[in-house]
Amino acid sequence: MDFDLEAFLPYRLNRAAECVSLRFAAEYRGRYDMTRPEWRTLAALGAKGRMTATEIGAHSAMHKTKVSRAVRALEERRWLRRQVDEADRRIEHLELTAAGRRIHAEMVVLARRYEEELATLLGDGIRALEAGLSAVETAMIGRRPA
Template sequence: MFDLNNFIPYRLNQAAQQTSEALARKYRNQYGLTVPEWRVLAHLGKYDKLSVRDLEKAIGLDRVAASRAGTSLCSKGWVQKIVNEQDRRLVEFSLTDVGREHYGKVVVLATSTEELLLKTLNKSDQKKLLELLCKVEETARKIT
């Protein structure tokens, strides 16, 4: 008989949802950030400057949501919006000095939460889990 609790796609979804909700509460309570804003912040922290299209691909948000998150971070003073002079429809975002400072603090929060989440796994198991999740993600992208 089918047991949803042993169905791996269900378990992956449950783990992702619970983790995302815990992180969302922390981001919101400590920094006033939404999950999309955090994802934009994280990618800008890594790549410095990205277009809305690049953000859309990188974080799995639609263009409107990525743009909205970037614009919200602009209103906080964490991100600046750079409009292409040849084509004003093209917009890029980059971190401000204030944004870089907050990015560092939010990364500490994210990594400390990850440590709590994985504390029952040894380093070898953590590495293996990451490898397996990457394989599952890659396979899932190929399923039509």
């Protein structure tokens, strides 16, 4: 049975996302020596404020070990602080420090600039892509594999 991997939608979506993500990763890695999990953790906290590691993992679709390593690295840079939950000491609330918020603000500028670059590269196709992504997200997010 023939199977054209290059035409398989999940493969194409993953490949496209990886290309876009790697190109942006080169920007923040070069400027801040930051990994993708660190960027995603910083971005989640910058966008949502105080969160637990579990919430960051769910928000960013990252495994708990990646989140844990990213949290540790951001804490070592003094961009993040932990606070133990008084009601349940197994839970730690995470939030950005003033330095972390400053880096996040710089990263937002970098991200917006990159998004503009992508829009220029894609031209009129950007609207179709955004509509298609919205359709995929609406149909798939929140549904568990059978």
